[in-house]
Amino acid sequence: MKAKQFLVLLLVLVSLLGFPSQALAHGVETNYQLNIKSLEIQSLFSTGEAFKEAPVIVHPPKGSDYAPIEGMTNEQGLFVFEPDYSVTGEWEVEIGEDSHWDMLTIPVSDRGIDFEAISQIHEDHPHHHHYLATQIIVAVVAICCGIGGQFLSNKFNV
Template identity: 35%
Template sequence: MKRSRFGCPWLALLLLSGALPAQAHGSNVQFRTTEAIEIQAQFDSGTPMSEAQVTVYAPDDPATPWLQGITDERGHFTFTPDPARAGNWEVKVRQAGHGDIISVPVGELASETVIAQTHAADSTSAATTAEPTDSTPAATTAEQPALIARADWSGSAYTPLQKWLMAASGLWGFIGTALFFTRRKG
């Protein structure tokens, strides 16, 4: 029985193309700029990161926590940054060894509504009522019910260029593998 030299790579390609995605604990952190900053944190599966620890750092002192709190049961956290401190506010969310950091532009950097997302393997994020570490006031989810109800959490963590590059890399990997196995031995 004669064997086709193309059969084995195509069979391997067919078997590998049906692989399921990895079930890692990734996170998805988004923010929306209004009068307050509202953060939504969830695992890649869509499960909210409830009661995750949140630490907010001001742009002029990134080493000292400006605000600390926890997310609510829906993975939401709302705070009002000091408008006199324009710049990128860093928000760190941690839960059970997973976490993520997101940068939120405030002041001149945030001239329009911004939605940002971050995906990171082995990381999580969340949002909830905050307790300030100094005299800076914080908005609670009870004070901002309309913001949470109207939040528009849309978009993707990857830009179209990144998606195109990932698809092209995968396609080139398939082609390269097929060419490798079909080369003449000699």
């Protein structure tokens, strides 16, 4: 096989296999229900299986002196969020990591959680740490393959 054909095949394989595919990923669904002073959050995979022991990070509102709080879901994929109502603003609850991830933005006032204003970012919406690193690596490999292919074709007159 000629070097140029090999490099083109390599570039095609890297392009096809390097980019994440939503069809191969397990989606995460996060449901929530308001209790008296807390929000019960349950994360499940798209298969219906509980997202057991998923890492959870609770980010307090920007500008507060609170540090992020780390925890985990239980065996049923449950996590209970009970904010400090003296710290008003938008709290963010991240559940999971990498390709199994979801996030809730929870507005809190001194009157409680504004249930109707909770917003959710699902796994299928890209976020800052989701797929960016993989895409950068694939782009760099593709560029290097292209430059290498040109170099080899000029060197060996292919």
